[in-house]
Amino acid sequence: MMTTSFDTVIIGGGPAGLSAAIYLARFRRSVLILDQGSGRWDTAEVNENYFGFPEGIHTRQLRELGLQQAQKFGALCQEESVSMIRREHLQDETQFRVQTAAQTYSARTIIIATGVRDHYFGLPEHQDFLGASLFWCITCDGPKTTDKKVVMIGNNDEVACTALQLLRYTKELTLVTNSTELNISAKWQERLNKFNVPVVVKTVIGLEGANHHVRAVVLEEGQEIPAEVVFNGQGAQPNSELAMSLGVAVDEKQYILTSDEQRTNIPFVYAAGDVTRLFSHQIVTAAHEGSMAAQAANYDMYLPEQRL
Ligand SMILES: Cc1cc2nc3c(=O)[nH]c(=O)nc-3n(C[C@H](O)[C@H](O)[C@H](O)COP(=O)(O)OP(=O)(O)OC[C@H]3O[C@@H](n4cnc5c(N)ncnc54)[C@H](O)[C@@H]3O)c2cc1C
Structure with a gap:
């Protein structure tokens, strides 16, 4: 049976979540990506502005390559929709319980990379x-x-x-x-x-x-x-409801507020990609924010002796 306990559970397997998973898996953290199967990456778009692809690349193909890369380093990915996250304090440690229809997972850290719903x-x-x-x-x-x-x-x-x-x-x-x-x-x-x-x-x-x-x-x-x-040009709604249920601060349009290192106001909860308040919502910025969130989560999980 699959383990249900992880260093990090990432909610959302688009460019932001996958980038975070690649970094965390390479830090030798146990990582689970939970993705409900479709997002802004899932269109007929040929991306022409992500560097390294002079002929452009289909966003679905880019996402598939990112998934393979994350799995190669040991990240697990499950196609499941997260319905609830709970924070629990056990002795000296915070633990998160992440619930889907199939399973409840536990994690030391959470990265929210759930994107938006376009209107x-x-x-x-x-x-x-x-x-x-x-x-x-x-x-x-x-x-x-x-x-x-x-x-x-x-x-x-x-x-x-x-x-x-x-x-x-x-x-x-x-x-x-x-x-x-x-x-x-x-x-x-x-x-x-x-x-x-x-x-x-x-x-x-x-x-x-x-x-x-x-x-x-x-x-x-x-x-x-x-x-x-x-x-x-009819706008979008960030998928920030799970984050808000944890007490994560959002702006007036419900985009998640983070520090430059993608920490939210709730310890051990990070956010990345289109769900955050950023002027430019792009694949390159989602990947950047995912990598920053992963580095912050990894740092926060080090022992005190391993931190500057
Ligand atoms: C038509 C179109 C064209 C675009 N063209 C470009 C372009 O040319 N260049 C560019 O850089 N960007 C482009 N973008 C924007 C780009 O696609 C986004 O910036 C990027 O996908 C954001 O990545 P993300 O990981 O934050 O979100 P997403 O790609 O939206 O991924 C979020 C993921 O979270 C999952 N999720 C949400 N809620 C839950 C839940 N409760 N449980 C489990 N999973 C959940 C979704 O299933 C989804 O897979 C385009 C977007 C669209 C729609």
Whole structure:
């Protein structure tokens, strides 16, 4: 029977969790990754900005390679969803109990790398297009819009700002609010107007297209706006509920607050990747934060005599 007691349990097996696992396993810590099987890494995206892959790399393939690397050094990975974490004080030691439908595991340290849930309101067919012609992040996929017909979906000043930034790649740009009320301030409406970006104040009811390629955004009453690329700017919700149940501090949008070394306010609990409050949510930053969380957790598990 598999052991249920680990130095570290990592919740989330995306780039952040796997990077943490690789580092911890190489520190000869016993590591379990619990992952419920899908995250932002799980799209048709070909990543073009992670260094070392001049031809780009599918994010699913990058994740598979990371998993193999973590397992090679001894990390275990189980496809299970964590429903609860409890903190217990046993004599001089803190222990965490991590519960899934199948099992309860115990750990000395916990790394939360659970990512976010993106909002795709009104885009029911979005999975077919996600990562191929439906994107959300200009840093990741702006270059893929070069000289293409682009529809940006969203309804606030940040979305208006991203739309204006996309003009560096394409002039064929329409902003659709996906709402019957305009929520963009007069200042940003003026700016959109100045650069001739049309704003359509209507609800989106779907996307048309085939083989992962969007052809049009369908609005209420059946109106279609031709599109080769759609940018979704409708926000995301961090998967920080488990962390919050442990008392981990979050910001006003519920992203986890950490120190520069990825420690949270709760001793022996660390967080990494898109679930943390960081301006730039990218694979490279998730991997960086995962490695930092692992180094902090490893340090905190040393005996007093092994610390500076
Ligand atoms: C369409 C698209 C295109 C992108 N393009 C790029 C790009 O070109 N370049 C780039 O750098 N980044 C890109 N990104 C962003 C990148 O994918 C994320 O920054 C990265 O995946 C974050 O890694 P993560 O490990 O923090 O989160 P995720 O990759 O989301 O992984 C989180 C994991 O946690 C698991 N999980 C959550 N809750 C639980 C639970 N309760 N129990 C068990 N497991 C749980 C999920 O199943 C998931 O596997 C893109 C994202 C999308 C959606």
